[in-house]
Amino acid sequence: MIGFDIIRLAHAEFNVTDLERARDFYVNALGFIETEADSNHIYLRAIEDGNHHCLVLTKADTPSLNHIAYRVGSEEELYKLEAFFQAQNLPMRWVEKDEERGQGRALRIQDPAGFPVEFFFEMEKAERMLQKFNQHTGAKIKRIDHANCLVTDIYCIHKWYMEELGFKCSEYTVVGSAENERLWASWLHRKPSVHDLALVNERGPRLHHIGFWVDDAKTILDACDYLAASGYALHIERSPGRHGTSNAFFVYVRDWDGHRLELYTGDYFTNDPDWEPIKWHLEDPQRATFWGTEPPQTWKKEAMLVQNILTGELVEVKEPVSKKVTK
Numbered sequence: 001m002i003g004f005d006i007i008r009l010a011h012a013e014f015n016v017t018d019l020e021r022a023r024d025f026y027v028n029a030l031g032f033i034e035t036e037a038d039s040n041h042i043y044l045r046a047i048e049d050g051n052h053h054c055l056v057l058t059k060a061d062t063p064s065l066n067h068i069a070y071r072v073g074s075e076e077e078l079y080k081l082e083a084f085f086q087a088q089n090l091p092m093r094w095v096e097k098d099e100e101r102g103q104g105r106a107l108r109i110q111d112p113a114g115f116p117v118e119f120f121f122e123m124e125k126a127e128r129m130l131q132k133f134n135q136h137t138g139a140k141i142k143r144i145d146h147a148n149c150l151v152t153d154i155y156c157i158h159k160w161y162m163e164e165l166g167f168k169c170s171e172y173t174v175v176g177s178a179e180n181e182r183l184w185a186s187w188l189h190r191k192p193s194v195h196d197l198a199l200v201n202e203r204g205p206r207l208h209h210i211g212f213w214v215d216d217a218k219t220i221l222d223a224c225d226y227l228a229a230s231g232y233a234l235h236i237e238r239s240p241g242r243h244g245t246s247n248a249f250f251v252y253v254r255d256w257d258g259h260r261l262e263l264y265t266g267d268y269f270t271n272d273p274d275w276e277p278i279k280w281h282l283e284d285p286q287r288a289t290f291w292g293t294e295p296p297q298t299w300k301k302e303a304m305l306v307q308n309i310l311t312g313e314l315v316e317v318k319e320p321v322s323k324k325v326t327k
């Protein structure tokens with residue numbers, strides 16, 4: 001395994017069809033802080049962020065995931081990654097400084113699952129709003145936490161992120177009998193929490209959601225009240241609950257274009273050297289929701305298309321394959 005100094009998931013970019021409508025949802029209702037904007041972009045950060053953005057909204061004809069981005073530990077790390085991705089013959093391009101406003105030079109690839117993934121080191125500083133309590137509104141989002149990605153070959157992409165990029169596994173889900181057990185999902189991390197990246201064996205590549213961290217369960221309940229009072233009750237897709245996987249307390253909301261966000265809290269530390277991944281079975285009724293309630297069908301079936309980093313076109317969605325778990 002080659003060692004790469006990948007710190008954490010640091011931002012995402014959503015393509016949206018109406019910037020003003022998106023601003024009302026993300027800034028006025030969810031409480032993101034607008035760092036700056038132009039005619040085609042809105043750059044948002046959360047309360048804890050000391051950098052320019054953790055979410056970019058970009059005007060487009062069709063909604064999609066533009067990219068997700070990981071921060072690395074140095075500029076030199078980008079060149080190590082470039083050599084590795086070239087050797088793997090992955091689609092790749094350099095994003096020059098300020099092509100994405102506020103960000104230094106970055107490397108963007110189409111990963112083996114088809115997802116647009118960026119790696120960067122430098123980003124402009126911005127005022128941390130952590131103790132500007134009089135300006136905390138909406139969901140009081142503290143920081144970005146993870147991306148949940150639907151992939152067609154869970155075994156191969158799980159192995160690639162772990163063995164090639166050095167991600168670690170906190171939890172995983174299997175399907176099938178003990179004699180024919182197959183990997184169905186995995187929760188992978190770089191920072192010492194449950195995940196920066198969740199992978200689910202499904203039709204893909206599609207983005208299921210981006211997760212954002214909030215303080216506690218009461219903050220999530222208050223966020224639901226705030227959204228409902230702001231006219232966004234119907235944008236609450238999956239009511240508050242607790243996951244079995246990750247132990248997190250959650251609520252899922254969707255913007256006008258269908259982008260799904262999870263407000264997320266209550267997971268755990270994963271960086272002890274003797275950590276052993278937690279195994280779940282897909283049929284366990286407490287896996288998706290610890291309380292046993294079923295998610296809505298939209299949550300199970302609907303997800304966002306992703307963009308090709310070279311052409312800007314949407315990547316074709318394919319049916320999943322499945323392979324036996326190797327232990």
